[in-house]
Amino acid sequence: MIQNRQYIRKLLFLIPFLFSFLLAEGIYSQQQRISLRWKASAGAVEYIVELCEDKEFTSVHHSYKTKNTRYEFHSQDSKYFVRVVGLNAEGVRGVSSPVISLEAKFAAAPKVKVERPSSVVAASEELRISLGDPNMPAVSNSNTSSAGTPTKQIPVTTYYRVNGGDWQKYDGSISLINEGWNEVEFYSEDILGNKETPKKTRYLKDTTPPLVRLVGQKKGPSGLYEIKSGAELTLQITEEGSGMEEISVSLYSRDGSGAEENVSRSGEEAKKPITISSAGIDGLSILRWEANDKAGNSIQSELPLLLDARAPTCVFAPTEGKLREDGIYYLKENGLISVRCEDPATGSGLSKLEYKIGNGPLTAYQTPIGFPVGAHTVTVYASDLVGNRSEFKIKVNALRPDWQKAGTELQEK
Known part of the structure; x- marks a missing residue:
């Protein structure tokens, strides 16, 4: 029984994968990229993206785990074949996806350069940038040094400030806390008091998703x-x-x-x-x-x-009388017909129910409809909350019971 339950749970996500490739619109730092996307499998809580050098997958070269249904590959992966396998909460593997050649996908990807701001940073809670090693002494620019004479190193100190704040001593990295564009100014000063002109640079810290x-x-x-x-x-x-x-x-x-x-x-x-x-x-x-x-x-x-997608449906019921085979409701004089309409279970619900007799005025349905003697055509309109509207036409014939009754006399001999 336990094995059967495990088998059922495994079947929940043994659904064939649907692959779609998003070809990169360009390259950045000489890195061409493509994105692989697949349809989520019911029961899978994460996926293993496996890469192999041969199509038969005799041995997996390396793999990545992800909870997303998309993975991005860089040009260094172009020589591999790829497949995706779903894992359920117990770590049981599902049926693997079809094997795809990344080489073919990279060959088809366009190579138009993408414009990216040079100072955009990866999303992180705190951005830290580096200006170099603060303990590295400066090289003297004296012209008196002769060939073969060691160049004199002069210790320097670097200072920086962010967004016009207070100047601080640089100790190896700068923490940028503020979201958005940050202006960083910095300069170095040697022990002789020589100070360089401050330089400026801008960094965009973006930790907010779209x-x-x-x-x-x-x-x-x-x-x-x-x-x-x-x-x-x-x-x-x-x-x-x-x-x-x-x-x-x-x-x-x-x-x-x-x-x-x-x-x-x-x-x-x-x-x-x-x-x-x-x-x-x-x-x-x-x-x-x-x-x-x-x-x-x-x-x-x-x-x-x-x-x-579906309009309401309606049924009609005479309080006294019946529907004849000719499709006409036969009633007695002032007979009534009730109307009941409902939207499908997956619908938005009934919004409006109206009717008219012949070419008469449109009237909101509240109680069963009464008819005088004669033949009538009734049109019923039912609308749901999103605007689907259905129309029904029925024929009614109200009769006056004015026939003569007659009997047979019994005579005695």
Whole structure:
């Protein structure tokens, strides 16, 4: 029994991987990059990215562990083959992904130079920069030294200040606490009192990941964003630090309805709002995104949505009378028909129910509808909270019971 439960848990994430490659838009410091992305596997809490020199994976050369569904490779990895394996909470390995040749992917990647600010730093809680070894003495610039004479070394002290603050003695590194651009000034002074002109440099400390949010939508009674299926969803990206590097967005339904939508942007395009279609998707769905800035800050997030593709359905019931085979409801004079409408369980809920008799006025339905004697056509309109609207037409014939009753006389002989 225990073995069976372990087998079931393992099956939860033995789902074939879906690979997508994001080709780097450029190189930086002569390093070409590509990104490998795969679809999350149910039950997997982390993944092992394995590299091997041969396609058969006779032995793994090296591997990386990650909890993300994306990994970036540099040009030094181009000679390897790669595969991804999911691990569940107990460390059990799932079925590995198909084997991909990184060499082929690097060969197809463009090599357009990426513009990056030279002073952008990697995301960290505290940035420390170095101006060199403060204990290294300065070299005398005296012109009196002859060839073969050792150059005289003069001890110096270096001072610095950040953002116009107090001057401090440099001891090997400078701590930059403030987020954003920091201006660092520094100069050296020797023991003879010779002081150099202060130099300036700027450093951008960026520890804040991009902000991504869904705009133009409101939450419904369920507490989720309730949206009519087919609507375009717009994500607004805010990055006030080093600038956007890359963003990828996916939208899919939990029940598998519709096709999964995927959008990826990099460089300048990653800064612009992203629109993604929800056509064909119905029910509880997940909008997921991953965004990176040029300082290395990354954010992964997902947002549950209720996408409603179906209009309400209605049923009709006469209080007295019945539906005949000719499709007409036959009632007695002033007979009533009740209407009951509901939205599907995965829908946003009924918002409005209205009807009209013939070409009469549109009336909100509150109580069963009464009919005078005669033939009538009734049109019923039902709308849900996101704007899906259904229309139903029924025919009603109300009859007056004015027929004559007759009997048979019994006669005695």
